[in-house]
Amino acid sequence: MTRHRRHLLALALGAASVIALSACATPPATPAAADAPPGHSLGSLSPAPPEGEVIAQATVMDVDGTVELCLGAVAESYPPQCSGVPIANWSWDGVDGSETSGKATWGTYAVQGTYDGEKFTVTKPPIMLALYDPMPFPDPTGGKAGAGDDATLTGIQDELPGILGDGYLASSPENGWLLVDVVWDDGTWQDAANADYGTGVVAIRSALHPVGEQVGPSGQSSTGAAPGNRT
Incomplete structure (x- = not known):
């Protein structure tokens, strides 16, 4: 093999190695949620039924x-x-x-x-x-004022019954929040509302509570964080 051909072969092998290493170093793309374009998470996601009582x-x-x-x-x-x-x-x-x-x-x-x-x-x-002497349920607002104005909250309120369907119970604007009562939420709808409307605007309140749910020192539930602060 001539020196020229050996040089070309070395260049080709080197390039292939760089491509292979690049492919290994690049993490796979996270697939987008099905049927969830920006601003429409609530129309595409639903909470799973509670695992316990x-x-x-x-x-x-x-x-x-x-x-x-x-x-x-x-x-x-x-x-x-x-x-x-x-x-x-x-x-x-x-x-x-x-x-x-x-x-x-x-x-x-x-x-x-x-x-x-x-x-x-x-x-x-x-x-x-x-x-019945119930435990205090967590305040989903954390006792803080929300970031929504009246026009924004009213607009969201008008569209939520159609978006949430049978899971929707009621809603009311209060102190910068739209408080939304639903049959059940494990945090899925709260996270979706944060994604669609921004944090500090919609607070989802579940009518069904896991048995043993308690209020932490900051007013948050032991089974979930306040709106906008979920991890």
Whole structure:
């Protein structure tokens, strides 16, 4: 082999080595979340059902054997009316504090059980809310004023029911925040709201709380950080 050919071969091998090393040194690109263009995370992401048991303070409404856990608004009619999460195994046996009118029986209780994303399964006898002494739930705002103005918060409020669907319960602007009540959130929707609207604007409040959830010294939950501070 001539000196010229050996030189060309060495150059080719060197170039191949540089390319190979570059490929090894460059981390793989992180795939973008499916169906989540910028500003639309809430329309594409949903929280997974809770792994353990949860507790809720709510009205239990039984209309002709169809029982629901009403976590949102309850109409002040007689009997009251609401739309809630189906309860799979409710029994009124041994449960005090209920009222009945026609085919409807209802009462307000602290109810503990499991939630699979569609239905609630009771695991312990319910406690009448009048006798229930709950732990304080965490303040999702951390006691600080939010960064939203009235026009921004109203605009977000108008679009959230369509975005969150059946998971949405209610919302209200307060102290620079849009406080949004949902059936369940494990932090997924809070993170998505931070991504879509910026931190310090939307505070997601879950109606279902993991059993044993506690408030830390800073007002944050032991199971999750305040809006905008999740890691």
